[in-house]
Amino acid sequence: MxxxxxxxxxxxxxxxxxxxxxxxxxxxxxxxxxxxxxxxxxxxxxxxxxxxxxxxxxxxxxxxxxxxxxxxxxxxxxxxxxxxxxxxxxxxxxxxxxxxxxxxxxxxxxxxxxxxxxxxxxxxxxxxxxxxxxxxxxxxxxxxxxxxxxxxxxxxxxxxxxxxxxxxxxxxxxxxxxxxxxxxxxxxxxxxxxxxxxxxxxxxxTKSPREIAIIREATRIAGLGIIEAMRDARPGMKEYELQADAEYVFKKYGAYGPSYFALIATGENTWYSHYHKNTRALDAGDLVQFDYAPDFKYYSSDVTRVFPAGGKFSPRQREFYTIYLRLYQALMTSIQVHARPADIIKHAVVKMDTVMSKFTFTDATIKQAATTFVERYRNSRANSLGHSVGMEVHDVRNPTDTLEPGQIFTIEPAMLIPAEHVGIRLEDMILITESGYENLSAFVPVEIADIEKMMTRHGLSDAQVQLKK
Missing domain, CATH: 3.40.350.10 (Creatinase/prolidase N-terminal domain)
Known part of the structure; x- marks a missing residue:
């Protein structure tokens, strides 16, 4: 020796x-x-x-x-x-x-x-x-x-x-x-x-208060990763470059690695629920669907956001995204503690019908996609709003038929336009509390004005350009 x-x-x-x-x-x-x-x-x-x-x-x-x-x-x-x-x-x-x-x-x-x-x-x-x-x-x-x-x-x-x-x-x-x-x-x-x-x-x-604190931090890291990708996105970049933005954030805040492979889809790739090749270049007219979260201290998160590759939603994208967002919010705001998800869906459909009746459609294809979205919930026989999240991104099932405090799950319904092979899907982390629910990922922008404002800020690629000078 x-x-x-x-x-x-x-x-x-x-x-x-x-x-x-x-x-x-x-x-x-x-x-x-x-x-x-x-x-x-x-x-x-x-x-x-x-x-x-x-x-x-x-x-x-x-x-x-x-x-x-x-x-x-x-x-x-x-x-x-x-x-x-x-x-x-x-x-x-x-x-x-x-x-x-x-x-x-x-x-x-x-x-x-x-x-x-x-x-x-x-x-x-x-x-x-x-x-x-x-x-x-x-x-x-x-x-x-x-x-x-x-x-x-x-x-x-x-x-x-x-x-x-x-x-x-x-x-x-x-x-x-x-x-x-x-x-x-x-x-x-x-x-x-x-x-x-x-x-x-x-x-x-059912998560303990300490588990909830860890999942809350995992969700904060996931959200910061998405925000960094939003700020950095621009036409010509590859999907994997946005993945790199998030992974920098994951490691900076102590994640072991990812919870799942990066689901970063642009253009026609947004049709797929688990597209993960991440090799396509962003085109100016693309929407980017970004779904990625860290494995942080043995716990996961799962957050998805959609944003325009060029920083601004086109008029048609605004219509598609806005009707989806309002229907998505109708589902989220229907969540109640001690309620069966099947009953929550029934209440959500009533709200969705109101949203549809008041929304001004200019595109028949988008209206059909929204109608199909609502009808899918109207005809649903499921007693689930989405998958649970914990140590695994698709975690063990919630132990009760009703939503009870300490349970964490996501909602992530997709609205699809089959003829164009495109879709929109948001996803948030929902914690059931004694008084209702908390959206752990609410800080990640979903409103168009907030997304566009975020995308005017400099991203990691801007810092890289300055270093090269």
Missing amino acids: HYFALLLIGLPLAGQPVFTDVFPRDEYAARRARVMAKLGDGVAIIQGTTERPGEQPLRQANQFFYISGVVEPRAILIVDGKTHISTLFLNPRNERRETMMFGPGLYPGEDAVRSTGIEAVLQRSEFQSALEAIAKEGRTIYTPFRPEVLGCASASDPIALARATKSDPWDGRASREEAFIEHVKAAAPKSAIENLDPILDELRG
């Missing part, structure tokens, strides 16, 4: 914290206590994610992070419903990685107990004997069934990937979760194996 390395091993370690700073320990302890209350005499066993396959930052799987806050590879957590004790199993300390490569980590022992608030933190090799003790009593074991979700994904994404992989005749691998379940069954043949996901999902569906 190098002499310099020998000196370093004796030095006190400093730098990054070994345990997450997203929430204090009591937040995770309260979550584990709520899980214990659902387990009876059973135990929950949940494994963390693995090391990354390359030089990538480690991001923990959402279910594991939610219940522990621990960001270490191959960690395993047992939450015991009978003893009300949790035990964390970690890899042993790797001195070279800690002192020379990655900095301080979290390792078995009393320091980890103090850092995490988990009652016992043992060597990962001791998990086998702990499982054997559970198996001897034939206790029910709860563990996640669905594949882990990391950053830039929602549960449906790894589920689809696992299904496709398993059914591929030239692959056929089971998911990591399926493999783990088989190992647990072999070690505990008398134990019933149950799905832990519904228990965790129910808890995740």
Whole structure:
């Protein structure tokens, strides 16, 4: 070993914290206590994610992070419903990685107990004997069934990937979760194996005040990214250049990365709900649909705005955008706490009918698009206004049929003109409160005058031009 390395091993370690700073320990302890209350005499066993396959930052799987806050590879957590004790199993300390490569980590022992608030933190090799003790009593074991979700994904994404992989005749691998379940069954043949996901999902569906604060900040960052893109947009730029504006903002304010791939569409690409090639150049007559948000401290946001590539709405764009915006606002202002989304939609349609009767149309195609938009809501049988948002951009379902305080979701209805292959879609982050709702993304401009005013300001590309001079 190098002499310099020998000196370093004796030095006190400093730098990054070994345990997450997203929430204090009591937040995770309260979550584990709520899980214990659902387990009876059973135990929950949940494994963390693995090391990354390359030089990538480690991001923990959402279910594991939610219940522990621990960001270490191959960690395993047992939450015991009978003893009300949790035990964390970690890899042993790797001195070279800690002192020379990655900095301080979290390792078995009393320091980890103090850092995490988990009652016992043992060597990962001791998990086998702990499982054997559970198996001897034939206790029910709860563990996640669905594949882990990391950053830039929602549960449906790894589920689809696992299904496709398993059914591929030239692959056929089971998911990591399926493999783990088989190992647990072999070690505990008398134990019933149950799905832990519904228990965790129910808890995740209603956000705590601390979670709301994080999502509020994620939404602020998302909105600032959109505003930066608005200010920078001009004909001739590529869609990916606007993506770069937002990503600068994301990183400046501490995001891990994006919540999902950048959905930046111009012209005919606005027809697609999830267009993400982002390679088209902005034309002077284009509308830009910008949908992008960060993965901030393990929580997501989801905000969409529409603005003209050239900084000014044309008369026809004004008509298209304005009728859409007024109908969109009719839906948003109908939201009420303790109400069923299906009933909210019925009230919204009444408002939409009033908007349509008072609006002056000059373009029959736009009027037809607006009429189709309203009729879609009139004929709706859904009990949902949009998708929930939390640790994932398409988060776990809200746990109730009515909208209750602490639930967060988006509304993002699209108005389409099929013959022109174009569409408009706004999206806002809605928090249900005790008195109604709060639009967390309300500060991001939606009115035409505010958008056009914002687009007169200098953007990042202007700063770049000055640097080149």
